[in-house]
Amino acid sequence: MLSAVQQFGQFGLTFSRKVGISGIFLFNVLFRRPKLQRSFPLLIEQLYFIGVFSLIIIMLSALFIGMVVSLQGHNTLQRFGADQELGELLALSVTRELAPVITALLFAGRAGTSLTAEIGLMRATDQLDSMEMMAVDPLWRIISPRFWAGLISAPILTLIFDMVAIYGGYLVGVKWLGVDSGSFWSNMQASVGFYDDVINGVIKSLVFGFVVTWIAVYQGYYTAPNAMGIGRATTKTVVYSSLAILALDFMLTSVMLKNW
């Protein structure tokens, strides 16, 4: 009995300590003395690895998700004679929920894991320590550009997801299933609000991008410096990111729902 309480207390202490460490870590990454001239090329390089490389998987999954939402929606709406509302259904479900959440989940799987593994291997092979020996701050040189690149990429990828998914839904709904093109777009435009739906989706994705990259770089930076540690850190990145995304999505939606 007492040992169970003791274990619970130990868990609480470890948890609080980790939250504290990750908070201080985040503060140190965000509030570096800016060296814009030299940081910019590093940021571009990371945008290339994080943003551009994620583009293909995001666009392909967006296309298929838009197509399947259109197919399912048409099948159900048709029974009520409301297949003209397909555009509304597609655009609202994509901009409000599917685009931010699925982009963030794919982003965690594609970019988050590679960040963790890369930084974790640098830790395991003492590259981070040797940088410090050469008076190069690893937080500035390694972590900061990756963090900002993730934060910038996530909303851009979400907007691209929006566009491709709606185009995919248009292809299936209008070109294949024969919904009237005019009512498809005009019903969509009448129901989707730019600030209420599109911008709120982008705000969601900004929060998700922030959390995913934070978890990824933290797990990489504080990994146990061996092969098993890197594997475990990579797994943790995916698990924690996915849970954080889904939980935060519920909270953000409940706050934003007032306007809908």
Next chain:
Amino acid sequence: MTETLVGLFMILGIVALGFMAIQVSGLSWYAHKANYYKVTADFDNIGGLKVRAPVMIAGVSVGEVANIVLNASDYRARVTLLVDQDKAKLPTDTSASIYTQGLLGSNYINLSPGYADTFLANGGLIETTNSAVILEKLIGQFLYSFQSKPSQEK
């Protein structure tokens, strides 16, 4: 090469934002145009009318609902409409009514222009209005009259 691709990635993001703004959400340009009418109309009951609902004349969309507030002095709903001046000029005896698209559709405002030679100025008030038809109220009235009839005959 890297920088070119990152630049293209950024441009693609901006294109997507433009697509979402114009093609998907139909971001309204009414408010930024110089040539629009702003007219108000007071309704007893607006039913389920929402901001950005269409304003139609003879079924043709000519503008949108810009604002809905409760007029504190007489407890009626004051609805502000934006009407495109290029599409329609409203005579002073125009009447406004709230209709429903289909049986369960969303509400819109229908304007029936009158025959006056003078036109409403910007910020003018539409005098004649018809409230929204509340379906539940109609059913209630129907049931009430249905029930009370047999008792009168006895």
